[in-house]
Amino acid sequence: MKIALGCGTVLFLISSAAAQTSGFEQRGFLESQPFLFPQTAPNDSAVALDQALFQWDATYKPVPWFRLSGSFDARADTHRQVDRQAAVSLDDRRIRRPALDMRLLSAQFHKGFLTLEIGRQLIRWGRTDILTPTDRFAPRDYLTAVIASDPLAVNAVRATFSGGNDSLDLVWQPWFTPSRIPLFDQRWNPLPSEVDGLQIVDAGAHYPGGSQEGARWNHVGGQFEFALAYFRGFNNLPLFETRTDPAAATLLVERDYANMQMAGGDLAWQFPWATVAGEAGYFRSGTPGAQDYVLYVVQLERQVREWMLTCGYTGSEITGGLSTPLQFLPDLEISKSFVGRASLTIDVNRGISVETAVRGGGSFVRAEYSQAIGNHWRITPVAAWLRGDPADFLGQYRRNSYLELVVRYSF
Amino acid sequence: MNRIGRRTFVLTLPGFALAQNPSAAGSARQIMEEVQSRQKADSQHYEGTLEVIGGGNRIATKRWIFDRLGSSGNSKAMLRFTVPAEVKGVALLIVNHPDRASDQWMWRPAIGREQRIALQDRSTRFFGTDFSFEDLEERDIDQYDFKLDADEGSRWKIRATPRKSSQYTYCFFLVDKSRYTISNAELYNKKGLARAIDYRDFDRVKGIWTARTTEVHDVMRDSRTILKYDQLQFNIPLKDSDFTLDALRRTL
Numbered sequence: 174m175k176i177a178l179g180c181g182t183v184l185f186l187i188s189s190a191a192a193q194t195s196g197f198e199q200r201g202f203l204e205s206q207p208f209l210f211p212q213t214a215p216n217d218s219a220v221a222l223d224q225a226l227f228q229w230d231a232t233y234k235p236v237p238w239f240r241l242s243g244s245f246d247a248r249a250d251t252h253r254q255v256d257r258q259a260a261v262s263l264d265d266r267r268i269r270r271p272a273l274d275m276r277l278l279s280a281q282f283h284k285g286f287l288t289l290e291i292g293r294q295l296i297r298w299g300r301t302d303i304l305t306p307t308d309r310f311a312p313r314d315y316l317t318a319v320i321a322s323d324p325l326a327v328n329a330v331r332a333t334f335s336g337g338n339d340s341l342d343l344v345w346q347p348w349f350t351p352s353r354i355p356l357f358d359q360r361w362n363p364l365p366s367e368v369d370g371l372q373i374v375d376a377g378a379h380y381p382g383g384s385q386e387g388a389r390w391n392h393v394g395g396q397f398e399f400a401l402a403y404f405r406g407f408n409n410l411p412l413f414e415t416r417t418d419p420a421a422a423t424l425l426v427e428r429d430y431a432n433m434q435m436a437g438g439d440l441a442w443q444f445p446w447a448t449v450a451g452e453a454g455y456f457r458s459g460t461p462g463a464q465d466y467v468l469y470v471v472q473l474e475r476q477v478r479e480w481m482l483t484c485g486y487t488g489s490e491i492t493g494g495l496s497t498p499l500q501f502l503p504d505l506e507i508s509k510s511f512v513g514r515a516s517l518t519i520d521v522n523r524g525i526s527v528e529t530a531v532r533g534g535g536s537f538v539r540a541e542y543s544q545a546i547g548n549h550w551r552i553t554p555v556a557a558w559l560r561g562d563p564a565d566f567l568g569q570y571r572r573n574s575y576l577e578l579v580v581r582y583s584f
Numbered sequence: 585m586n587r588i589g590r591r592t593f594v595l596t597l598p599g600f601a602l603a604q605n606p607s608a609a610g611s612a613r614q615i616m617e618e619v620q621s622r623q624k625a626d627s628q629h630y631e632g633t634l635e636v637i638g639g640g641n642r643i644a645t646k647r648w649i650f651d652r653l654g655s656s657g658n659s660k661a662m663l664r665f666t667v668p669a670e671v672k673g674v675a676l677l678i679v680n681h682p683d684r685a686s687d688q689w690m691w692r693p694a695i696g697r698e699q700r701i702a703l704q705d706r707s708t709r710f711f712g713t714d715f716s717f718e719d720l721e722e723r724d725i726d727q728y729d730f731k732l733d734a735d736e737g738s739r740w741k742i743r744a745t746p747r748k749s750s751q752y753t754y755c756f757f758l759v760d761k762s763r764y765t766i767s768n769a770e771l772y773n774k775k776g777l778a779r780a781i782d783y784r785d786f787d788r789v790k791g792i793w794t795a796r797t798t799e800v801h802d803v804m805r806d807s808r809t810i811l812k813y814d815q816l817q818f819n820i821p822l823k824d825s826d827f828t829l830d831a832l833r834r835t836l
Contacts, residue, residue, distance in 0.1 A: 200672040230673075230693075240834065281834065288830050297698040325694065335830040393687070393829070400698060441700060445749075448702040476705035517595075520807070521636040521644040521712030548645060548668040583669035 196236075202367035202583040208317075212572040214360035224250035224317070228276070231492040233470035242294075254316045254356065263293075265350050266324055268375055270316060277326050285454070288333045295326045296344060298389055298402055300439040301453055303512040304487045304504060306454035306468040307402045307437040309387060310344055312352040312409035319361050319503055319570065320530075320537050320557065325350060338393040351378065351430060352409045355503050363569045365498065371417070371424040381407045395432050397442040402454075405436040412462050413499040430580040431463035447475040450485075457493075464494035468508060506566040509533070522546075535561020535568030538559035553579040612730035612742045616757075619764045621724060623792060625818035628652040630660075631666075636713050637808045644712070648673070653822045657682045657724030660827035664835055671711065675835040677827065678721055685749055686721035691832045698832055706750035714779070714802040714809035717791060718751055739767065750776065763793045777803045791819045 206221040234240040242410065248255045248270055254264075255270045262271030269347040279292030299305030313322040329346040355361035357373040364373065385406025392399055411428035418425065437454030451468035472485025489508035509532055516526035522545040529538045541555040555577035563570020634646045647667035653660050661678040663673045673693040677730065680686045688701040701708075727747050731772035734741040735758065740759045746752060751773055757770040769781040779802055783795035798811045 200669055202670070239735055255794075283825075283830075283834065285825060288834065291795070297696040299697075333830050335825075335828050340830060391829075395684070443700075443702045443704070445704060447704065448700075473703060474705075476702070476708050479708065481705070481708070518709060520638045520642070522638070522642065545668075545670070546646070549670075551670055581670070 178579065194543055196234040196262040197231070198234075199229065200230040200584070201227070202581050203227050204579060204581040206317075206354075206577065210360070210572075211574060213510075214257070214363065214572045216358055216362070216364055217360035219267065219360075222250065222252040224248065224252070224255065234340055234539070238282060240281040242279050243275070246271075246274040246276045246286055248272055248274070252359070254359070258409075261570045262349065264328075264577075266378075268353065268356065270314065270353065286334055286336050288335070290331045290333075291329075293326050294330050294331065295324060296329060296331060297324065298342075298387075298400075300398070300400070300441050301450050301452040301470040301472055301485070302514060303485065303530070304452075304470050304507065305453055305474070306470065307389075307400075307435065307439060308384070308505070309402075309403075309404040309406070309433075309435055310346060310381050312350050313552075314353040315355055315361065315363075315503065316353050316359075317558070317575075318575070319355065320559070320567075322352075322503075322540060325353070340391045342384075342389040342391070343386075344387045345405065345450075346387075346390075349381050349383075349385065349407055349430065351380070351411065353426070354411060354428075360572065360573050361570065362501075368424055370424055373426060374426050375513055376416070376425040376427045378411070379430070381430050381432070383407075397440065399438060399440040401438045402435070403437075404433070406433060407431065408433045408456075409456070410502050410504070411500070412460070412497070412500075415499065429460075429462075431458045431460035432457050433463075438533070447473045449473055455492075462494075462499070462503075464505075466490060466494065466505060467492060468505060470512075472512070478583065479518045481516045482513075483515075484511070486511055501567070507532070510567075530564065530567065532561075532567060534565025535571070537567055537570075549582050549584065551581045551583070553581075555579065591763065592709060608830060612740070613725075613731040614739055615732070615742060615759055615764075616725055616730055616744075617764065619759060622764050624655050625790075626653070626655060627820050627822045628816075629820055629822075630816040630817055631814045633812045633814065634713055635810045637810070638805075644668075646711070646713070651822055651826070652722075653824060653827055654680075657727075659722055660751070660824075661720075661722070662827055662831065665711070671672050673835055674711070675832055676710075676720065677829065677832045679827075680722040680724075681722040684727075685718075685723075688717055688721070689829060689832055689836060693835070696710060698829060709802075714800040714805075714807050716751065719779070719800075738762065765793050765795070775804070789816050792818055 204226045208222045213220060230244040232240055232242045246487045256272050258266060259272055261273040261275055263275055278295050279290050279294045283291040296310035297308060299308040310327055311324040315322045327346050327350045328348040329344055332343045334341045357375060387404040389400055389402040407430045411430055414427040414429055414461055434457045435454045439452035441448055441450040450473045453468050457465045467490045467514045470485055470487045472483055474483045487510050489505055489510045512530045514528040518524050524543045527540040537559040539557040541553050543553040545551045558574045559567060559570045561571055563569055590647055614757050629651050630651055633647050636644045637639050649666060651662050651666045657680050663676040665674045675691040677689045678686050685703055689698045690701060691698045700706045701717050707716050710717050728744045731743045733743045742757045742759060744755045744757060752771045754772050755834055756770040767783055770777055771779040777802055780797045785796035786793050787796050796813050800809045
């Protein structure tokens with residue numbers, strides 16, 4: 174916490190000085206996020222934890238055709254999901270969140286129909302909300318809760334050609350960034366009973382050395398939008414290789430990342446009664462242990478007064494390869510679910526949202542109420558309830574229902 | 585030029601040119617055409633300060649920067665929030681069409697994705713203000729039927745009925761005869777009066793009479809939003825490439 178506040182003070186001074194410069198903009202927040210879990214988990218006895226985050230975003234635009242953007246995170250927590258080293262992370266390959274993280278750092282050039290962005294940036298593809306199969310350049314952070322993950326930035330070169338109703342996105346990512354999966358000794362990584370009595374040790378990862386490429390063409394029509402996307406690279410979610418050391422009663426787990434090709438698309442069509450959106454991707458891999466599959470989402474969106482309602486179905490079909498328990502693929506495993514989200518704007522300061530996923534063996538409901546206080550403060554109490562069969566992807570987290578309180582000061 | 589942006593009265597063109605000869609008084613349509621011709625500007629920029637006064641007189645303050653390129657329902661607009669801090673960077677792109685409802689996309693920097701605002705969602709309040717998404721668009725005069733409802737001495741009361749998709753079934757505009765500016769608007773939906781809008785503090789900017797303050801009253805919620813216009817400019821050089829989905833993503 175001292176680190177976070179210290180960095181925050183320094184950055185605040187820098188930003189205050191920079192703010193005198195024309196073309197400079199900034200924003201940020203300081204946030205505390207305590208969790209309360211009513212039940213312990215077999216591999217995690219903690220029932221209360223807290224994490225603090227200071228985030229500062231800044232852009233500098235000295236001339237109309239050039240912009241420099243950055244975002245810096247400083248974190249601290251009580252549950253060792255954040256590294257205790259104070260070094261600044263530039264690659265995001267650690268299993269824990271870095272205490273100091275250059276979350277974004279990119280230069281953007283814009284001329285006519287071309288926008289070129291180079292550096293660490295968030296790249297979001299896809300159109301559906303709850304699951305986005307074509308969002309391949311956005312690894313996620315699953316450390317705090319698998320049902321509420323956050324996207325991570327990647328180091329990439331992105332060229333966007335825009336003209337009229339069409340745009341073409343070309344992305345080259347020379348440096349692989351994995352998703353941050355739940356830690357082996359924490360509740361969001363429930364372990365099978367076969368490893369009872371063994372100590373699980375993260376033995377590192379084999380990170381792929383090649384680059385990743387992708388292209389997405391987006392077309393905007395009168396009542397519809399669609400996009401076609403292609404991705405060639407690696408799955409940012411791991412397969413696991415295990416080795417047992419009986420003498421030490423230890424299971425060594427190495428992470429491996431399968432190569433992947435994805436061809437897919439998304440579509441949204443506005444009807445008078447609702448918007449129908451769909452997104453699908455066909456995933457193919459040549460890596461042993463990885464599966465080929467189709468992942469799709471169909472959803473309806475409808476506004477009823479101040480309620481925004483979204484409901485849909487996520488489906489999948491395995492087309493090749495054998496299923497293995499030695500993987501962490503939440504986007505695939507949560508498929509075959511009915512999903513829904515409802516959000517209500519009560520007034521200018523208050524809102525409610527509820528989201529849910531229901532499948533044969535398990536379900537979750539996550540509800541939050543958000544209240545702004547003045548121009549800087551916002552508090553957001555959250556309750557999440559998970560139920561189901563231990564063999565089900567959601568059901569395995571049945572002891573992870575939680576209460577959360579987010580207190581944020583924005584500046 | 586036979587077109588006018590009705591929603592222009594709310595935000596994008598808060599004032600109109602001075603009329604010296606109201607010769608079009610005999611026809612509601614002609615009056616509105618005259619209003620439009622005198623308010624025409626190829627571009628617009630302002631910094632808006634909003635005070636949202638909700639139930640219990642709770643006040644929330646927001647600020648945004650608004651730019652528009654084009655006019656008469658054939659225009660594009662970009663709106664970027666600057667205050668409060670938690671919504672700074674949120675932006676809305678509006679592409680107005682002369683023959684149909686606008687296309688709108690919202691950019692939320694926190695999730696790094698733009699979201700298209702569906703046509704059936706346009707009656708939703710915009711970010712907790714008393715403006716709906718539809719109120720932010722600029723519609724062509726050909727999308728309405730006009731009828732002169734009353735001559736109230738210094739003002740005409742004109743009834744406008746949307747021909748195409750709208751949350752409103754009809755509206756009344758009170759047009760100031762001396763300046764050909766809209767001073768009040770009443771917007772009705774199926775349940776009755778939905779919004780009442782008051783335009784005031786008129787000022788002349790580059791020859792265009794402009795309301796410096798717009799107050800919107802959401803009658804059903806009994807909530808008010810007061811929008812004050814600062815740094816108001818017309819006919820400034822703006823680039824078309826700054827009003828695209830790509831430009832929307834380039835906001836902070």
